[in-house]
Amino acid sequence: MNLKQMEAFRAVMLTGSVSQAAQQLFRTQPAVSMMISSLENDIGFQLFERHKKRLYPTPEANYLYKEVEAIFSRIQDVNQTVQDIQNKQYGFLRIGCMPGPSNYFMPDILADFLIEHPKIQASLQTRTSDSVIEWVASNQYDLALAEVTSHQPKVGRNQLFDLLCVCALPADHPLAVHDIITLDMLDAEPMITLHPDHMIYHDLLQLFETGGYRMNVRLQTRFFIPALKFVERGLGISIIDPISAFSYTSYAQPGKVVFRRFQPDIFLRVGLLFPTETPSSMIALEFAQLLSQRIEDLCENPEQILCWDMDD
Amino acid sequence: MNLKQMEAFRAVMLTGSVSQAAQQLFRTQPAVSMMISSLENDIGFQLFERHKKRLYPTPEANYLYKEVEAIFSRIQDVNQTVQDIQNKQYGFLRIGCMPGPSNYFMPDILADFLIEHPKIQASLQTRTSDSVIEWVASNQYDLALAEVTSHQPKVGRNQLFDLLCVCALPADHPLAVHDIITLDMLDAEPMITLHPDHMIYHDLLQLFETGGYRMNVRLQTRFFIPALKFVERGLGISIIDPISAFSYTSYAQPGKVVFRRFQPDIFLRVGLLFPTETPSSMIALEFAQLLSQRIEDLCENPEQILCWDMDD
DNA sequence: TAACGATGAACCTCAAACAGATGGAAGCCT
């Protein structure tokens, strides 16, 4: 009882004759005839009664036929799935994302991706970077975007990006006339920063101190996005990662906040992370490639943020 | 993408290693290794990532595995069905039966059969012989038992039985002392017969007339079974087919009716009928054999009816 | 007579197995 026999059986049941079945299978008549008799021999009972130059299927043949048809239906399913996978149209994408990009940046990219891959299912979860790192390590996400501090996650296929941060100022701030904001301009200037336990606060403070300037922290926020709201209201200046800045430009009205190049360079390090010890799905890799490309695009073309207020 | 590849794939997924899979499949390790890579080549994407001497299934492999497992499950179903058919434990039995044997004779035999074949489903319908013949011809029954008059249904696998009829008398009837009832004894004796359109009435009448005796028809009934009720009440003597007589012995209390050999021979012709142009299921043939055997047993051993009142 | 199916003989091809060896990567055990 093998597939070839079942194919022959099915063809004979469908066409009602050995000759036609042979034709349909692109085989010769003796070949099909032999297949049927070898099948009958295997299973130990007759499937057809030969009568008056016709084949009459026995009731047993009808019982079997239903089940054989079910097998072929499943095989068809498998082939469909294989095709879908080949066309990158099959799979489930579990994405973990830190808060900053999860509101606008990531959804935008994911939306583009899902439109191109209509059958793909996805889930997007927002968590703190620490949680995200933990979850992706335990294979709860297929890929994740999170801030990384140490160089530890540089293992496997993980990809690191050093995002050059920009300076966000109220549009009517006197310093907004400059193309580049330097450290000395911010001496004692009211600032909106992240909390002190955050890497970027630490880096910034060190810059101020080594330069001999005073960092005047007017407000501390947990994430970058709310910080921008305070900038918008004129409460101070903030140093912002480009993804958050880009997100802001995509939903806020221009005229309230402007972004400027900041000197010296200060980086936010984010990682595009994959589970360790578990292979990634092709879909995950495909999406990761798109995501990575968009992030690089943002790094290489900071004008889309810096010139946002001008050309709009 | 063929069964062999899927078998190898399944084994590797289950055991988690090529070597163990090879062992399980009674193949060599290179064979399984080759099968997997030829499968990967066919479908166009990786199923396993080779890492640290282990195989890690990709998510795609997991998607496929579910569907492959479903195929094997169906194949298992087919094999089970084949086995059930081999063991005569699969099928549906549609039986048509004329009224006489359908109350006790046929149910008894069918019950025996179903007990021996626990998984078989059956349906038993009672109709007039004419209806039964019509229905079985149009493949509504797998087999049928009916009275046949002409010799017409002697086609195909149909089997005819000439049932030697017996004489049913009230137990206290003076004639009951005889072992054999002859025609002359019944001269002008009150009789309970079937209707005149029935073959057996016609045969009986002819016998009486050629012998020069008078047939005193006290009552006419449609079937044999009610006729026996009248015999029981002493209303007359009846000539009964052995199946109806046997049925009666299996439910009635002895002491009211006795059966005696009747001379000259008079036969009721019944047929064990199969659909024409349609093969019979093995189950139908099996049951037909049992049924045929029981009928022949009844014909060859009439004592079980004739001596019923004595040894009980 | 033509169509259909079963069967047989002779033959061919190829997937799939074998055995047996090798090399590389990685784990395990001193």
Next chain:
DNA sequence: AGGCTTCCATCTGTTTGAGGTTCATCGTTA
């Protein structure tokens, strides 16, 4: 660190058998 083992991939060479071919024949039946 070194040695041993395990596991996988790969190669060579070989064999086997299923499944196909062609061609021919025969019996049945429309």
